[in-house]
Amino acid sequence: MLKLIRYLRPYQILIVLVLLLIFFQTLSELYLPTLMADIIDKGVVHQDVPYIWKIGGLMLLVTAIGTLCSIAASYYSAKISMSFGKDLRYKVFSHVENFTLQEFDQFGTASLITRTTNDITQVQMVVNMILRMMVTAPIMAIGGIIMAYSQDAELTKIFLVAIPVLFAVILLIVWKGIPLFKLVQVRLDQVNRVLRENLTGIRVIRSFNRAVYEKNRFQQANADLTDTSILVNKMMALLMPVLMLIMNYTVISIIWFGAVRIDEGNMQVGGLMAFIQYAMQIMFSMIMLSMMFVLIPRASASAIRIHEVLQMQPAMQETTSPVAATQKGYLEFRNVTFSYPGAEVPALKDLSFQVKPGETTAIIGGTGSGKSTLLKLIPRFYEIDSGSILIDGINIKEMTLQALREKIGLVPQKAVLFTGTVKENLLFGNENSTDEELLQAIKTAQAYDFVVKMEKGLDSSISQGGTNLSGGQKQRLSIARALVRKPEIYLFDDSFSALDYKTDAKLRSALKQETENAALLIVAQRVSTVMYADQIIVLDEGNIAGIGTHKELIKTCEVYQEIVSSQVSEEELA
Known part of the structure; x- marks a missing residue:
């Protein structure tokens, strides 16, 4: 994952801006419980209505600032992650374009498609989450502990038990989940491979009555992906209830021991309410981190697969002189x-x-x-x-x-045409060719008779793979494309x-x-x-x-x- 971070360098300024916005958003959220405690302990207890209005107005202002910072941070973090994904996809695609057939054979077409689409999407999503949660969670946790300590130092000892237990549960589940996340991507490759073979070979499958066999083959690959995904999600689904259980027991402990502190005169009601709010913020920051721990292993597996493609150097090296x-x-x-x-x-x-x-x-x-x-x-x-x-x-x-x-003008054994028009396919040979040159190439390739009979001639549409043409017609257009190149x-x-x-x-x-x-x-x-x-x-x-x-x-x-x-x-x- 870290090896792909260098593709974020063009967005350094925006990243700093997002971090500042998140910092101010988090500060506003940490400040609100203290203001609430002041309203209760100083305003409500002393029945000071002007003070309540004053602090209440300040809370509204802090909330508005925090909301604006949150909206702006969400917008820019989404912009950064989407731009990062776009750049990475282009980088992978451009790199794959330089592969020899040897590298294509090594990775496989289905795997390269998965790595360029699904894997990059996984990494892109985690980048967005990191910019939002990975920064918010530590600030919230550390700030929450400091603010809670300022309310009551004795009561913060509860966190010495709750936080280690929380971390232990998170690490255990993530440790078990990482190998499964890698396996999910492998299973997805298998599904893509079987699906691609079925779609490209549908005529052969039907002509040999192998539809049932292919359905079973796809069903098996699909079932393997489903079973592995269910296993991963069962494990991850266990995480949230356990974390909520720990969090609720922590709140119960705070209320129990906080009541004792209030009874002894060492703490006020507003202070306890603020302490509970800080405890919730700390625990929620831990939950945010746990979500990151869930997503990062999967994104890490995807990042490794992407990095494998980018690190693969073509066996063929171009000369520099x-x-x-x-x-x-x-x-x-x-x-x-x-x-x-x-x-x-x-x-x-x-x-x-x-x-x-x-x-x-x-x-x-x-x-x-x-x-x-x-x-x-x-x-x-x-x-x-x-x-x-x-x-x-x-x-x-x-x-x-x-x-x-x-x-070189190559006419491959299997005629390959692209979605577009006849003219657009011929211009692959030479994009500067005139219509007269295209028609001359078509005549030489013995394709003139059927092209002029098409509804729009050179501007007639060709479907994906040239499926609206016969094998001989595709072959003659492939020859014409090479002739256009001269x-x-x-x-x-x-x-x-x-x-x-x-x-x-x-x-x-x-x-x-x-x-x-x-x-x-x-x-x-x-x-x-x-x-x-x-x-x-x-x-x-x-x-x-x-x-x-x-x-x-x-x-x-x-x-x-x-x-x-x-x-x-x-x-x-x-």
């Missing part, structure tokens, strides 16, 4: 080896090849051969184990990420899989004209997609099994021969 390129569109792999974190066997082993501008290089291979993995290394989504990847003759580690990725190197990760053979052929023909000065690297499963490439790289279990043209590989590469023979019937039909 980038090198300027003199060539354009050259890509080279030199003895590149890559392993996924925790994997026993490298996914790619000692790969070496070149991709030149104006040429199309295709990558083909069996499932799990490392085709998509190879493409992920070029924009530095993952960091390679050894070797080097060069673009325009420069190691990509010597380039800034922005400069590197500006050279990069030096195009990366197509099995981006023609949802297209029929006719559209596939037309698209490849249009691409050749549109990208004649750029390098094309295409990952594909179909031989028809790769056979006309200038260079075909055949992967087999992470190794290069062959490099050459279609005609060369048919004669020399056994793995390529097997792939072609398995698709002959499909090619003939095409």
Whole structure:
């Protein structure tokens, strides 16, 4: 929790103001019982009505000042905590944006969402409570003891028993509750993960009639969260009755021994009433502290999870002295080896090849051969184990990420579209593109026919995830988005899989004209997609099994021969 306090530095002046307001509010509350005692002991006992009016007016004035200070403190403490939460959310989001896929895999998407939303909300709420209660409670407790002592020193000995008992109960319950608060957040992660998997995979779940199984899985995760939360709340619910019991017994003791003191002439009635008020203030300050002890462990667990994200340094580090390129569109792999974190066997082993501008290089291979993995290394989504990847003759580690990725137009294996319009999605490629450039990219991507038929054309809406489009339509818009970028190197990760053979052929023909000065690297499963490439790289279990043209590989590469023979019937039909 303390490690996140530095994000409160921009609000130091407001925090000091809140502390001053709370200080004056607390002073006013501590002063009121003394005034009440004066009214009773001096005004009522002596039937001095003007004195009662005078002190009564003073009490109203003190109450008004205390109320104004309380309202102002509440407003500014809420403003500080909300601004702190906003800044922290932005900091976490910005930091996560720099993660490689390795860090995403380590945390998990569901956990990152929980940490950015629920965990920060927990911390934000406690910051507000700390500014209000954590300051008020000690001042109230210490001030109450001093004022009570000033009323009757002997009677304050009751607190020597009550306060330690109170603290012992609070510490016992909090000590038992801290591990459970951490477990609640873990259970919440599980619920979010199951829910997210269900929402994103609803089509698969329904097609395989797994709805009942998934309901049971969610029910189990939900029940685990519920049971843990109930256990925590039972323990915390026990705290308030116990504290009230101690407080009431303390008041009974004060009245009992106070009556004896009055009978002996050592104390006045007004003094006893003021003493009871101070005792209530002291005990309520202890209850406020107990509430903080309840909330702080949960917020502490959340703060640790947030700090874990902020402390996680991406495996990929940007260079501080980038090198300027003199060539354009050259890509080279030199003895590149890559392993996924925790994997026993490298996914790619000692790969070496070149991709030149104006040429199309295709990558083909069996499932799990490392085709998509190879493409992920070029924009530095993952960091390679050894070797080097060069673009325009420069190691990509010597380039800034922005400069590197500006050279690349990536069309991912899974077409990803965002909520908005067709135009807004295409402008992801280049936000300065004109409508004419967007239409040209759409035509090249063979998406013009269906886009112009949409009600508003480029301004037509796309729902979340592009659910109002077919798989082939989403894929073609993803290709158009990359074309709008006009990069030096195009990366197509099995981006023609949802297209029929006719559209596939037309698209490849249009691409050749549109990208004649750029390098094309295409990952594909179909031989028809790769056979006309200038260079075909055949992967087999992470190794290069062959490099050459279609005609060369048919004669020399056994793995390529097997792939072609398995698709002959499909090619003939095409």
